[in-house]
Amino acid sequence: MNGFFRLLAAAVMAALVVPLAAQQDAPMRGNTPVAPQGVPVPPLPTAPVRYETAEGQTIRVSVYARGFQNPWSMAFVSDDTILVAERGGAIKAIRNGVVDPKPVPGAPVAVGSGLSGTDLALHPDFERNHVVYISYTKPLAPPAGAAPPAAAPPVAVPPAAAPPVAAGRDGRGAAPPAAPGAGRGGRGAGQATTLAVARATWDGKGFTGTRDIFVGEGGSGGPIVFGGDGMLYVAHGGGDTQTLKSLGGKILRLTDEGKVPPDNPFVGRADARPEIFTMGHRTFLRMAKHPLTGAIWQIENGPNGGDEVNILAPGANYGWPLVSLGRTYAGPWQGPFTKEGFRDPIVYWMPAIAVSSIAFYTGDRLPKWKGDVFVSGMRYGEIPGTGQLHRILINKNLEELRRESLLVDLRRRIRDVKQGRDGLLYLLTDEADAVMLRIEPAE
Secondary structure: OHHHHHHHHHHHHHHHHHHHHHOOOOOEEOOEEOOOOOOOOOOOOOOOEEEOOOOOOOEEEEEEEEEEOOEEEEEEOOOOEEEEEEOOOOEEEEEOOEEOOOOOOOOOOOOOEOOEOOEEEEOOOHHHHOEEEEEEEEEOOOOOOOOOOEOOOOOOOOHHHOOOOOOOOOOOOOOOOOOOOOOHHHOOOOOOEEEEEEEEEEOOOOEEEEEEEEEOOOOOOOOEEEOOOOOEEEEEOOOOOOOOOOOOOEEEEEOOOOOOOOOOOOOOOOOOOOOEEEEOOOOOOEEEEOOOOOOEEEEEOOOEOOEEEEEOOOOOEOOOOOOOOOEOOOOOEOOOOOOOOOOOOOEEEOOOOOEEEEEEOOOOOOHHHOOOEEEEEOOEOOEOOOOEEEEEEEOOOOOEEEEEEEOHHHOOOEEEEEEOOOOOEEEEEOOOOEEEEEEEEOO
């Protein structure tokens, strides 16, 4: 019997060793695996496509507009006009489904940088004041002949909150990092740039009165959103995510004029920047205001897996790089999944879908989706050609009940998803020759 068990043990060990020896070595670029060629992406259908979905909401998907170069965000400024901001900074107008190929005049001078882009947010009182906010990548040395917007005024903070260093609103704060520590892959841009947020008035044809209200500490453009409290939330990438002495890897909370609200969580602390609302973020892809609570929901990419949806809470630390639900690009786990003192996500992905935007559906045109959360993704499991849209059903306690993958067969990188004024859903694909898709009820 002893001989039998020895033979059995040897056989088990052999069964374990042979598969390990048979594993392929993925080609690496530094510590990052080289992406495979991916799945072929078919041409978009020329006619609307009908889909039967899980909740019984039958939909029709069609191309609404064409003619964008790597668009990043959109804003619905009237019933017949949509603004689309491209990664490189151009902002185009769609009027009644027709794209004006010329960028609208008056936008700030911007450049494409890394994986960040140009985001748009409408003032809470937009219907009266027509004010639009533009987060963009500001070149520290503008192209020859270009006139940048007026410089931001000096930082205005409550007297008790004067920070020990300049806030960097005019670009003279902490020197921009050469390679951001927070950001998918940690890659920085070659040109010296910084995050900036401009405020402008939309007159129906272009922007007027464009001026910076906030200039950051290096990095590049990222998401912005107004919360239910009327404050502007600004995501600032780069830097040390775990120190309160710099803005990198933090989400900031500002007034609509770029000033520091007196009730920010770190106001009055000599060891912290008063603009900071939350910290410990890896990347910033998009934020959205919850339609009932007014709280900000934020999405960010993990490294190799571990994409997240977070609900922002004043002063909270979301853990990067000390905790993560993802692996490093080389394969080992980034760290523990959770740890006391850090805020956990309410939704996560493993494998990742490369989350890119988030929206709440509140309309009546797609009634079986009312109240659901939509998150767009650009690839599944690190495989190109696998972009999709996820619908997430949550309960009244804001807990996930189920999720559904949509538009998988289109295989498009989906950069943005938003609800239009007409109660339909609109998507932007992320390509050199990108399109806007529209989701409407089939009947």
